[in-house]
Amino acid sequence: MDPLKAKFKEKAAALAAEVKSMLKEHGEKVIDQVTLSQAYGGMRDIKSMIWETSLLDAQEGIRFRGYSIPELSEKLPKGRGKEPLPEGLFWLMLTDEIPTEEETLWLTNEWEKRRNVPSHVYAAIDALPKETHAMTMFTVGIMALQTESIFAKRYEEGMPKSEYWDVTYEDSMNLIANLPPVAAYIYRRKFKDGQRIEPNTRLDWASNFAHMLGYDDADFKNLMRLYMTIHADHEGGNASAHTTHLVGSTLSDPYLSFAAAMNALAGPLHGLANQEVIKWIFEMVDNLGTTQPTDEQIVEYVKKTLSEGRVVPGYGHAVLRQPDPRFTAQKVFAEQYCQNDDIVKIVWQIFNTVPPILQSLGKIKNPWPNVDAHSGALLVHYGMKEYGFYTVLFGVSRALGVLAAQCWSRALGFPLERPKSLTTELVKEMLANT
Ligand code: CMX
Numbered sequence: 001m002d003p004l005k006a007k008f009k010e011k012a013a014a015l016a017a018e019v020k021s022m023l024k025e026h027g028e029k030v031i032d033q034v035t036l037s038q039a040y041g042g043m044r045d046i047k048s049m050i051w052e053t054s055l056l057d058a059q060e061g062i063r064f065r066g067y068s069i070p071e072l073s074e075k076l077p078k079g080r081g082k083e084p085l086p087e088g089l090f091w092l093m094l095t096d097e098i099p100t101e102e103e104t105l106w107l108t109n110e111w112e113k114r115r116n117v118p119s120h121v122y123a124a125i126d127a128l129p130k131e132t133h134a135m136t137m138f139t140v141g142i143m144a145l146q147t148e149s150i151f152a153k154r155y156e157e158g159m160p161k162s163e164y165w166d167v168t169y170e171d172s173m174n175l176i177a178n179l180p181p182v183a184a185y186i187y188r189r190k191f192k193d194g195q196r197i198e199p200n201t202r203l204d205w206a207s208n209f210a211h212m213l214g215y216d217d218a219d220f221k222n223l224m225r226l227y228m229t230i231h232a233d234h235e236g237g238n239a240s241a242h243t244t245h246l247v248g249s250t251l252s253d254p255y256l257s258f259a260a261a262m263n264a265l266a267g268p269l270h271g272l273a274n275q276e277v278i279k280w281i282f283e284m285v286d287n288l289g290t291t292q293p294t295d296e297q298i299v300e301y302v303k304k305t306l307s308e309g310r311v312v313p314g315y316g317h318a319v320l321r322q323p324d325p326r327f328t329a330q331k332v333f334a335e336q337y338c339q340n341d342d343i344v345k346i347v348w349q350i351f352n353t354v355p356p357i358l359q360s361l362g363k364i365k366n367p368w369p370n371v372d373a374h375s376g377a378l379l380v381h382y383g384m385k386e387y388g389f390y391t392v393l394f395g396v397s398r399a400l401g402v403l404a405a406q407c408w409s410r411a412l413g414f415p416l417e418r419p420k421s422l423t424t425e426l427v428k429e430m431l432a433n434t
Contacts, residue, residue: 002110003103003106004091004094004095004103004106004107004110005166005169007094007095007097008094008095008165008169008407008411009165009166011095011096012165012407012408012411012412015052015411015412016411016412016413019412031047032046032047032048034046036427039422039427042318043237044318044319045319048419049236049237049242049245050236050412050414051235051236051237051241051245051405052093052096052405052408053065053093053094053233053401053404053405053408054093054233054234054235054401055235056234056235056319056320058319058320058321058322059321059322060322060325061320061322061324061325061326062233062234062235062325062326064089064092064093064232064233065092065093065096067092067098068325069230069325069326069328069329070325070329072084072089072092072229073329075098076088076089076092076098076099076104076229077099077100077101077104077105078225079101079104079105079108079204080204081204081207081218081221081222081225082222083222083223083225083226083229083333084225084226084229085104085108085204085205085206085225085229086205086206086225086228086229086232086397086400087099087104087107087108087111087204087205088104088107089229089232089400090107090176090232090400090404091103091104091107093232093233093400093401093404093405094404094407094408108204108205110173110177111173111176111177111205112177112201112205112208113177114173114174114177114178115177115178115180115181115199116177116178117145117178117181117182117185118144118145118147118148120144120147121141121144121145121182122185123144124140124141124143124144125137125140125141125144125182125185125186125189126189128140130189130190133266133388134186134187134190134388134389134391134392135262135263135265135266135271135272135391135392135395136266137186137189137190138182138183138186138262138392138395139259139262139263139266141182141183141185141186142175142179142182142255142258142259142262143255143256143259145175145178145182145255146253146255146256146259148171148174148255149171149253149254149255149256150167150170150171150174151164151167151168151170151171151253151254152253152255154167155251155253161413164251164410164411164413165407165410165411168253168254168406168407168410168411169407171253171254171255172254172403172404172406172407175254175255175258175399175403176205176399176400176403177205179395179396179399180199180205180208180209180212180396181199181212183209183213183392183393183395183396184196184197184209184212184213186389186392187213187214187386187389187392188212188213188214190386190388190389191386191389192214196212197211197212197213197214198212199211199212203221204225205228206221206224206225206227206228207221207224207225209224209228209396210223210224213384215382215383215384217382219337219382220382222333222337223333223337223378223379223382226329226330226333227375227378227393227397228396228397228400229397230326230329230330230371230397231326231371231375231393231394231397231398232397232398232399232400232401233398233400233401233402233404233405234401236405237319238270238318239264239265239267239269239270240261240262240264240265240270240271240395240398240402241261241398241401241402241405242264243257243260243261243263243264244257244258244260244261244402244403244405244406245402245405245406245409245417246260246417247260247261248406248409248410249409249414249415249416249417250416254403254406257402257406258399258402258403261398261402262395262398265391265394265395265398266391268313271372271391271394271395271398272391273313273314273370273372274314274371274372274375274376274387274390274391274393274394275376275387275388275389275390275391276313276314276372277313277314277372277373277375277376278343278376278377278379278380278387278390279313279387280305280312280313281343281346281347281350281376281377282387284298284301284346285343285346287301288301291342291343291346292342292345293346293349295349295352295353298346298349298350298353298354299353299357302350302353302354302357303357306357306361312354312358313372313373314350314369314370314372314373314374315354315355315358315364315366315367315368315369315370315373316358316364316365316366316367316368316370317366317368317370320366320368320370321365321366321368322366322368323351323368323369324368324369324370324371324373326370326371327351327368327369327370327371327373327374330371330374330375330378331348331351331374333378334347334374334377334378334381337381338378338381341377341380341381343376343377343380343381344377344378344381346377347373347374347377350369350373351369351373354367354369355367355368375390375393375394376390379393
């Protein structure tokens, strides 16, 4: 058994036993109550799901297994680069332990060994017109990869429940290994005349992805390592994570669950916001006729956007109530690598000018930037201007968190998810009787 799987098995067995006895003793304890507003209002804040890999605090932002992003930057192995390797984060999310450099290198090599995209996956993507959105191509690519699911095959053969976690791990590892070549294929097909770039077997997972996309600049590789790390997980209730959890609870395999999650990520209120931000900034620059607008010009443009009934993309959050630490991590990167870039400067001007405007509307719970407010400007700086691809980058990263979490869901034996719904008719009856 490989070292990561062995460690996961040991940790999962211990936690499963602990949870079993905890439920036996405290299973009836009330941990939350639900208001009518929450039932109508997107189930915000209702504590109703277990997600081991990360936890989101409204003020402080995300912590992965207890570690904040600055702490991860310090503690996770960096290999030959300057930013934490996403391999290390995956190891941490799966085992609750910071890996050593050797363990991280092992995982790099393991994903490298598992990279093997069948030709029908590329054929399925090729069957779509080039104008198809990159996220649709991505989902089709993942669905085509599902032919490789060991979970699905073993289930058909009658595998016992006790083996679910094992094959979920195998599928998750294989899927993560194969996402960068599939994503890079989509990018090159859509935007670079289909000229593919072969992987470089000596690179780590994120920098090989950068290489296959066509970006060999050492700083861009550092950006990809950072990007793949900070977008990986945001606890269980966000739409892409929750979709993975819900679909996986039917024992759909990791490929089917993750493809479903990517359809959730493709929505403009979720992952698509990263393309919307840069599209909106480009429109602003076009509209104002300058790449160096004044703060006053930006304020006017924001007011115009709001007056048209549109949202300011990259701002606001369903849970966060402070600037997103993932935004801050990217700002810190930009300060180091590209502080004189015009678009980066605009992102910072927006950060200074937008929150008071949103706050003055009185209805927005969080006027601060989220992760998507910064990412596009960094990509544009290194030449990746095709914003229609940005959500795919988010998606490749998101695989790390949601698939590590799915391994845990199968190891802990979580059942089919099935919350209760009501009709307004029934709600009225309930109100009349109280
Ligand atoms: N610009 C303008 N209006 C906004 C706004 C923004 N950035 N953020 C929230 N609002 C509005 C909402 O549309 C809502 O208006 P109505 O009451 O008229 O419908 C009101 O303010 C209250 O919303 P909220 O409770 O503060 O925010 P929600 O929890 O409902 O929504 C989010 C959160 C992220 C969908 C919302 O802030 C938004 O649309 N932001 C812009 C899109 C975006 O950046 N999404 C990315 C989120 C991160 C991610 O998942 O990737």
